[in-house]
Amino acid sequence: MAIAQSDGDFSAHVNVNLRVGAVVVFYHPDETCIRNANELAKRIRCVVIDNTERTAHDFGKRLEAGIDYLPSGKNEGIATALNRGVARLLQLGCDMALLFDQDSAPDDHLLTELPRAMTDILRADPRVALVGPAYVDERLGGGVPTPFVRFGLGRLLRVPALGPAPLDTDFLISSGSCVNLRFWRQIGPLQDDLFIDFVDLEWCVRAKRRGFSLYGIPWVHMRHSLGGEPVRVFGRAYPSHSATRHYYLFRNAVSLILRRDIPWSWKSSELVKMPVRLVIYALFLRPRWRHVSMAVAGIADGVRGRLGPLRAR
Incomplete structure (x- = not known):
């Protein structure tokens, strides 16, 4: 073209x-x-x-x-x-x-x-x-x-x-x-x-x-669709993903939050969203433990600086 x-x-x-x-x-x-x-x-x-x-x-x-x-x-x-x-x-x-x-x-x-x-x-x-x-x-x-x-x-x-x-x-x-x-x-x-x-x-x-x-x-x-079928909580729709995707979501958020060159306005927004997401995963997604455990694993790897594909950790 x-x-x-x-x-x-x-x-x-x-x-x-x-x-x-x-x-x-x-x-x-x-x-x-x-x-x-x-x-x-x-x-x-x-x-x-x-x-x-x-x-x-x-x-x-x-x-x-x-x-x-x-x-x-x-x-x-x-x-x-x-x-x-x-x-x-x-x-x-x-x-x-x-x-x-x-x-x-x-x-x-x-x-x-x-x-x-x-x-x-x-x-x-x-x-x-x-x-x-x-x-x-x-x-x-x-x-x-x-x-x-x-x-x-x-x-x-x-x-x-x-x-x-x-x-x-x-x-x-x-x-x-x-x-x-x-x-x-x-x-x-x-x-x-x-x-x-x-x-x-x-x-x-x-x-x-x-x-x-x-x-x-x-x-x-x-x-453009963000994730799978949304989860509705008190009338508001939240995007949902697979448990593996939630691992990457939390890992990369933590990794970027720890970087000096990322704007604080984005960091503060993510810091507010992360606990809300964890509560939603624990209460509304199945299997609950799988989603929560993968998110927690992502947080841990983000703090450690472990990036790349999940299976290569």
Whole structure:
């Protein structure tokens, strides 16, 4: 996909068409996931990283011929998978990378508008590294776009995803985001040993600390489900995950809380959420002991600095 440039300054780089590619990460994909990737590949150059452990299934044979299919043979985690996909797009000469989960089904509006928004913003802010849509989780927010996040003094600021202008933000989730690959090597890849949770948060914080910008694009929406079926407590919906995922959630939260470069506003928010999550797991999820014990193990490993995949501890 090429985005034609209009008149304006792109820091001496606007006189060429920008090449945009997509990275999709598979993990035991179902037919819908494969169909989504095939539909995506009809509209944009697509790289699929397959984190599925070796099985009798050959997902590559069911993908469009134009897809770059790179099986890992094991679950390397979302960070490593996205890093591999971005590295491939860089080899192909791409200037921007759209990042997707396997169940993402982006429409043409997102595929067109995010690169266009990046191009437009670059005229005014030549150090923009990432733009992303407002995501909608019907189960948690009732169809209302989730606000963008800024790190305020001692607390997180929620910026409503409204209006016709890009919104300066401090954090964007990886799924559906558009990365400016000109700055990928300066910022560095995603942190592999975080494996899954808060991978995007760590990268965003690092990008901001190195002087780059992030923008939420409020007029672009993407449907995205956080975790499994939500747990409802006193009328409020909370995302739930597997016990193993809760291990990573708590481990990585603790690991980031202990780092000096992570904003205190995010740390304080997580410190409030963690005991609430533990109570919810103990009372509402089954098997209770499994969820709680994995969360506690994650806290212990986070304090010890044990990262990487769980089975390699």
